[in-house]
Amino acid sequence: MVDTAARTTTSTDAPTPTPASAPTQTTAAPTGAAPRVDVEALGLQLLGDWAEIRLASRELSSRPEMQKVEGLSLADQRARVFGQLKLLVESGQVHRAFPKSVGGKEDNGGNIAGFEELVAADPSLQIKSGVQWGLFGAAVLQLGTQYHHEKYLPGIMSLDVPGAFAMTETGHGSDVASVATTATYDPETQEFVIDTPFRGAWKDYLGNAGKDGIAAVVFAQLITNNVNHGVHAFYVPIREENGDFLPGIGGEDDGIKGGLNGIDNGRLHFTGVRVPRLDLLNKYGDVAEDGTYTSSIDSPGRRFFTMLGTLVQGRVSLDGSAINAAKIGLKIAITYGDQRRQFTAGSDTDEEVILDYQRHQRRLLPLLATTYAGSFAHEVFLHKFDDVFSGRAATDADRQDLETIAAALKPLSTWHALDTLQEAREACGGAGFLTENRLTSLRADLDVYVTFEGDNNVLLQLVAKRLLTDFSRKFAKADAGALARYVVTQAAGKAYHGTGLRSVAQTVKDFGSTARAVNWLQEPSTQRELLTGRVEAMVGDVAGRLRSANKLGKKAAADLFNSQQNELIEAARAHAELLQWEAFTDALDQAPDAGTKQVLTWLRDLFGFGLIEKHLSWYLIHGRLSPQRAQAVSAYIDRLLTRIRPHAVDLVDAFGYGPELVRAKIATGAEAERQAEARAYYAEQRASGTAPVDEKTLKPKKR
Template sequence: MVDATTKKTATPRQKAGRKTSPDAASPAKASPEKASPQNPDEATAAAPKTAAGLAPARTAADRETAARQTAVEKSVDRELARTEPAAPADEPRVDVEALGRQLLGRWADIRISAREVAGRPEMQSVPGLSMAEHRERVLGQLKLLVDNGQVHRAFPVSVGGQEDHGGNIAGFEELVVADPSLQIKSGVQWGLFGAAVMHLGTQSHHERYLPAIMSLEVPGAFAMTETGHGSDVASIATTATYDPQAQEFVLDTPFRGAWKDYLGNAALHGKAAVVFAQLVTQGVNHGVHAFYVPIRDADGVFLPGIGGEDDGLKGGLNGIDNGRLHFRGVRIPRTDLLNRYGDVAEDGTYSSPIASPGRRFFTMLGTLVQGRVSLDGSAVAASKVALQIAITYGSQRRQFTAASDTDEEVLLDYQRHQRRLFPLLATTYAASFAHERFLVKFDEVFSGKADTDDDRQDLETLAAALKPLSTWHALDTLQEAREACGGAGFLAENRLTGLRADLDVYVTFEGDNNVLLQLVSKRLLTDFSKKFAKADTGALARYVVEQAADRAYHGTGLRSLAQTVKDFGSTARSVEHLREPGVQRELLTDRVETMIADAAAKLRPASKLSKKDAAALFNSQQNELIEAARAHGELLQWEAFTEALDEVADPPTKRVLTWVRDLFGLGLVEKHLAWYLVHGRLSPQRAQAVSAYIDRLIARLRPHALDLVDAFGYRQEHLRAAIASGAEAERQSEAREHQRAQRESGTAPVDEKTLRAAKR
């Protein structure tokens, strides 16, 4: 495994000339890089790479530039020493290097390799390109990924792959820091188009089609979504009707709403597509199946019967050629049905190893879950980048002389600025640890280590729970980071607006977030009902009594009263209670279980109603069920964070991370305080203590904020944001030096307000 300290260039703080502050790491664990920001090895590592990955020789101009930079760094170093609060001697200190290794997870070496690739200029987005230029640049970058061996990990060994499913996703999601268009277009090619052939096809399809897909000889599209149907895949209207005389399938899009839409690679580059269509043979519709369909010739011209359109300029991801496809009597060989889960014999007889059409459909879709896995991880990565930019800038930017006649205050010292960013930082840590567990689960299922029906259902539920949370969180984080950076955050050079635009659609593709959470709520209801499916009369009676007692205890205020009596006159006792992991777990779990139990009780009559009335009843509970599913996902994140704390060997780091975990958990409670009060789970005094303790946690985390974002491991070549490069610290240092010189020379003008005050 490659160590986490290899292949690194300077962090934004090191680029700014920052010395290791007392709160960065204990002396015994401080990294050599931090102890010597200007060491020659690091300077070499920070040099720009050539296409071959080698640093060019230093010229005289380079040496002159380096000398100027050293002078700047000394100035910046003085400024950073003023802006970064030193932790008191008895405060814990974060071991940034060890925490960074933990965050890299099981596939650390692959992540480091992918970050090295993502840090190369030739792999990154270039502001100001036209849509056409951006598309061609991204296509060229895909070829570089092939040349660098970055895309074949998940494919079968028989065709040159490595069958490393977890490592494949880990490397793929890091590409978001280079250019989200690159990440998503590569995902279309190898994670959707190629993965569909791999998972839905059989050995003959692998041998015939995967080598050309892997090498990019055949760029392809994943043609599932239609203009008329997106989330409701089972109702797509494209048909594939079997002709036994010719032993061919005939593909048709019978009306405009059946056109395949929003497809990456469809507008320009795609030569083939995996097309999802209703399989009809012998007059029977056997539901949605997948077919390998060539769509263009070697010159890029549509084949007979196939047409399409360019989706044009989008709100983001304009390096991807999204487009539409339609089919009129397009014939393909019978053997181009991807027949792992359903096949048609020469005479038209249909067969499947899965008898139930519904189960067959969901099994087929379940094999394509990796898209949701990778979006979860890439959204977390984007959140890390945004916070590293915003917190770095906030630690250097100064505004208002609130506490001094001469020195302006650092933005990150303002409580409101901390309140804006630190809860997002805590959620990002929770999402990162949850994603690592998610990725391990995915790898176990797809490697066959743990691949039962229950394992696959658990994985699909996990994907449906976490992908919505992380993608919504990424948008919230990017927007808050943009606002926290003021006008500078709105400049394209600082990347926040571009990332926000590109990640916008992450909440929609691979499953609309609200639809995915409905899948989670369905699973929660199913699990709830299973508890009573085999229960005897005594067990049911006990449950009824327990529910009645629960309602009496909470609904009549007895629990709230008990808390008030216990905590009477002492906010400290309220806070001490809330700090306990068991209490946080109980509060988060209780909310999920109560919401599901309440919804289940209200839905119980549905089995006796007409289809129309049952649908109306379910619709009346839809919002509550989605909220319960979201709360379930948040509980999973909290549990993952708590488990990750057990893996932290360094006690001071563990203490700081425990504060971060508490901020995440109690932040969820604070967000839903009304629910906890209405349902009698918290007394008013404890409810007040939640916000009070959060304010204390945020103040405690202030000295560690930069270490916590530095542990993400993204360096200047990944961030590529001027405001996170040390430039702001340089400007602040220049201004302070100017003001100091004026004061010392006696040439500084007297402020009018000072004169007026002296006359009073």
Template sequence: MVDAAVRPQAASGASNAPRIDIDRVNELLLGTWADTRREAREMIKDSAFWRKDELGKDEHRERVLSQLHLLVENRAVHRAFPKRFGGEENNGANIAGFEELVAADPSLQIKSGVQWGLFGSAILQLGTAEHHEKWLPGVMDLSIPGAFAMTEIGHGSDVAAVGTTATYDPETEEFVIHTPFRGATKEYLGNAALHGIAATVFAQLITNGVNHGVHCFYVPLRGEDGNDLPGVGREDDGLKGGLNGIDNGRLSFDHVRVPRTNLLNKYGDVAVDGTYTSSIDSPGRRFFTMLGTLVQGRVSLDGAASWASALGLKIAITYATQRRQFDGADGQEVVLLDYGKHQRRLLPRLATTYAQIFAHDEFLQKFDGVFSGRTDTPDDREDLETLAAALKPLSTWHALDTLQEAREACGGAGFMFENRFVGLRADLDIYVTFEGDNNVLLQLVGKRLLTDYAKQFQGKDAAALAKLVAAQAAGKVFHGAGLRQLGQAVADLGSTARSVENGLREEQQHELLAGRVQQMVADIAGRLRPAGKDKVLGEQLFNENQSELIEAARAHGELLQWEAFTDAVRTIEDPDTKQVLTWLRDLFGLQLIEKHLAWHLINGRLSMQRAAAVSSYIDRLCRRLRPHALDLVDAFGYEQEHLRAPIASGIEQQRQDEARAYYAELAASGSAPVSEKALRAKQREERDEAKRA
């Protein structure tokens, strides 16, 4: 943390500004599993976990593998596994702990996620007791490093259409795993290029001539002699745009045989004679149930991306409160964060990061409830899937945007690898497309919103339907006429600033954000309705409305984040802290409204006067929050061992203090050179005086 003695004050009035309770806000941000997060952060203070920027690809890979062994030694990988194997059966704590590894090295976070969150979790969640006894101990202690072989080069997010086959041979009681064409090659798999000795392979299960859809199989890749088994093809993906501490590769299978019992058969089994049985009759529901058990990858990406944004903002805002540039009115150089544009660049992104962290904790609670069995119903699992698909895209896109803006806000210093932005952004780039491409995920959310919208019409008679339609039509006329309370003239409250502030507080923000989602979904549903049961027309209409559906899903995710932020604010008792976090929440909400001002105007949700004043109110909020910026990033709880960025270490403050002391001493000595500009001004004054004389 930056020493209080060098904590800069903002412009006018900052010296009297209240201070937030940093410890209380830190507790809120660390969330339900705060103790686990602190344990993880304490562990990664050890430099053995830190990324070494000077390492090449091969050395980086081996270092990360060694770090996985350190995680085992520190018992940092056992939390989600059964107690009978030495685990804790604490799913929420498990994800919270792994997310924190992003501050050490994102390659470490992702490679550990592959080993224990994907490969190990597939065995745990899709297998049965026999599989657990046989393989989980080796997964946990890393004697069985493995790959998660789901993605194919020809079918990324479309898992149901994978080309790999697993055909049952009743004569040998084996499944034959086969890659029938190049597009069915398993691709981009962590641990596949070098370290994996087994894989959980997703393939079309075929028995007795019937394809029962995608199932998961445990497939050994390497024999005890260290060589790949016959029929296993392995290639190295080589250098990537980031995460080069992970040995990503591709796997193919040429009629590789595995025992019948290597089918992870919790949701579907094949008897000795080839008969298929499942406790879930519907193939579609069975498929989504199996994939739903692996949602934790998206959960952890949402959290890790949010905390990576926090890390970048802590560095950038610390630097911005120390670095000075250009003379101000008092003749002193101005601190960067005292410039309105700099505040606009960083503080709204800080507000979004807070919103995402609060939303993530609620998301993680939902995940823990489902995976612990406390709230494990089909509806809860569907809600969890929808939450994952809504939040992961927003947080991962935000991380890239924030790290880039933070990098630019730090100028040339931000471009130096040692100051973290460049490496973090490169590593997090892939987060927006793995564990589900963001746009595909939001499309899933959009479809769920349409389904929920349609449910309100089910079972209603003609009179009730007419009433619903009339209400919709009335609402559109009302909005279109600009007659809502939010469309009132600004003059009625005496000043534009006060009118905007009073008219865009919590209740109105929620009304605008929620109303936008509701109307977008209703409009899309109306445009899709003419298709009826005509699949061709339905596909055409869906495609025509796809972009807007994804935008509606994004708006839904933003609404969830705003609501989570508001829930957090309501738990705060200290009035100063509550006030500052309310301003920060308002900044988050209003920037969302500003981003979609055109929509709000077109749909009559805001008057022209009020819409025009939104941006100026955002600037006003930024000025209010400026004195609290350093406290707000200090509340993330990162220490120097986590930041490891020289520009956030206090060295910039030392440089600035040294420079100011030098010029002060020089001026006091009387030997300071006179500037040409000052000299000419003095000469003009002398000439003017001579003329007057």
């Protein structure tokens, strides 16, 4: 076993790239030289187009007064986080997305980029600020009109009016269209009367509702002239300045949670609460004095999804925040793994660095590859968001694309963050379980990311429905001949793959050579074909099974759809994985130099091969890979691990999170000092002859 600790750079201080445009030209490496990662340049590429804002947010997050203090009481932790919100206001950190007319900067992409970096300070701070300005404030901004902007945004921006985003109910979470709270218009007083008719209709899990909030944006079924026009949003005061609930309003504190305890989550209920007609956030639907309802969007369904789509920034920011948390977890685990020594596998005296063990590499390096894929995909996603919200790409199709990408990527990144933090914790052994090393605390705080702003499985179902819609549109106007040709092609393809003819052809082509199989799999076009082909086949198969749904009754059609739900969600997940792979592949062209590009290419291949290996049974069952090529996948992953290992520390250093942001004692170089002290101690004993004799050396050897 090779001790790589001596030849890898162990940096305790991550680079701080100077904001500038990342170079698009790559510099050739010397012929025959081993590739080297330009950590600073790669770090700049990872920062993306909002580098200055990200760095400013990291600088703010590095201040001790902005950071989480472990072990505080519930009341003290909440008070600390609320005080930190005031510091965010002072810094101007939270005003970027708001209109210039009220003191904002109208920088939507920069706002999200800066917000995502707050996860390094304290996830509770990040999410509570997201509740105040990204949900409560954004709802007023995106769903209200100029009247609401001028009246309410200044107080929201300054934190004079802390507020809650009252959408979720105890009985309805992801199914927002079915919330039971009502807002019934009374034309005599020109007021809406808000009611929660039963316990399941209470607004629940709301940040700022437990203690701090004095107002809320409440989502309720708008009823006027005895017609329900669906879910709309209303600005509703909920507390006096002394903290007492206003008449007709009550609630409870959610108490201690599994994480994010700096946020005062709570419940609200309403009984005959009257709000002025003008406090309906009426950008997409309005009620006249006489109770007449009007909307610029005729379709109730499209109107509902348009209103929800304006709030998509929550999913955008969770995607980036989760990736950042995974980066911090890997920074800790890989730094520690490059220093920690265990077992004398290849030496009689020196123990091995644990990151040199193949199994340790298998645990952490594929997660590193996925984190890079998620990071590059998020940059593309963030640009799409900025284009839509700035108005540069404001068509209905653009907004639908943004919603679909958000629903695809947020599940993958939040699940990945939890998996990464858990594996990082285990990879650091007992040290990883100590609160001082942050991994357990980060994982606890990020746990709920997989369910808020949309349960991950529900979001993937939305993606699947979009994929089915796009699939059916291909044939919406097709003539009988085109459809027939497609059916014949599909049938031929199924016969071809199902009989194993493709697999046999692959085996013959490879002539028993694993190298040939690997060379074929290494090609980006091959990886793209395998990943794309899986998505297309899964969507096509489900579409075929659901073809008769429109001829069935409602119950039978629902049962048929439900029978395909798991396959639909898996198809959506495969689509999201393809998006990440494509983003990673495109990012290779922006690598700063040839050496960095080579290492990133290995990392991209590790990500792609990892996806194929994870779904290997599908590829074998469907005849897309021969058994020999399937074996080559795992064999090449092992080869890639060996190639990437010397660059692992550089790759996590490029994330740019220094000690003041990582805040884990085992990632400061302390372990390397302990190991050096131990090795020096035993070396001195051996050199001086004072080392005790090992009992095993005294026993006579058997003949």
